[in-house]
Amino acid sequence: MFSKLRALLATIGGFLRSPLLLVIRLYWGWQFFLAGKGKLQHLDKTTAFFSDLGIVMPKLNAILASSVECACGLLLLAGLFTRFAALALIGVMCVAFATAEKAALHAIFTDPDKFLGATPFPFLFAAVIAFAFGPGKLSLDALTGEDRKA
Numbered sequence: 001m002f003s004k005l006r007a008l009l010a011t012i013g014g015f016l017r018s019p020l021l022l023v024i025r026l027y028w029g030w031q032f033f034l035a036g037k038g039k040l041q042h043l044d045k046t047t048a049f050f051s052d053l054g055i056v057m058p059k060l061n062a063i064l065a066s067s068v069e070c071a072c073g074l075l076l077l078a079g080l081f082t083r084f085a086a087l088a089l090i091g092v093m094c095v096a097f098a099t100a101e102k103a104a105l106h107a108i109f110t111d112p113d114k115f116l117g118a119t120p121f122p123f124l125f126a127a128v129i130a131f132a133f134g135p136g137k138l139s140l141d142a143l144t145g146e147d148r149k150a
Contacts, residue, residue: 021129021136022079028126029077032089035123036069053099068092076130079139082147086131093124 039046043062050058068088075085097105097120104118115121134147141147 017133018136018138021133022138024126024129025076025079025082025135025139028123028130029073029075031126032069032073032076032123034073036066036071036073039066040070049100055099065092065095076127079135079141080144080146082135082139082141083131086127089127090124090131093120093127096120097124 039062043059043066046062046066047059050062055061069092072085072088075081076089097118101118101120104114104121107114135141139147
């Protein structure tokens with residue numbers, strides 16, 4: 001009885017995998033795009049913020065980080081080159097934690113709520129999910145055969 005229930009739940013979970021990955025990609029891909037676009041539209045403010053954080057070449061890094069968020073957000077949304085895009089976004093979010101959210105990063109084990117509540121966390125989490133599980137069957141990667149495990 002228990003094994004039949006487990007098999008049924010696995011079947012249902014497998015059926016929901018691709019729609020869930022689609023929802024994650026659509027929502028968070030769009031959020032990444034909007035965040036990057038906002039930084040590019042207010043490049044002077046973004047550059048000043050990066051400068052205040054002590055980031056070297058703040059204008060260049062602001063352009064790079066914002067462009068990665070825009071471009072890779074759109075790729076994530078489309079499910080095209082998903083793992084590449086997710087990896088680039090993971091890198092940007094790790095830098096965001098290491099620079100803008102140092103206190104939250106240092107509190108990862110002592111005050112997990114601070115880490116989980118930091119602005120980059122849900123973005124990082126979504127990118128890690130996309131990287132680990134791929135785009136799902138409802139993606140351009142799956143359509144073109146780019147992601148064999150989709």
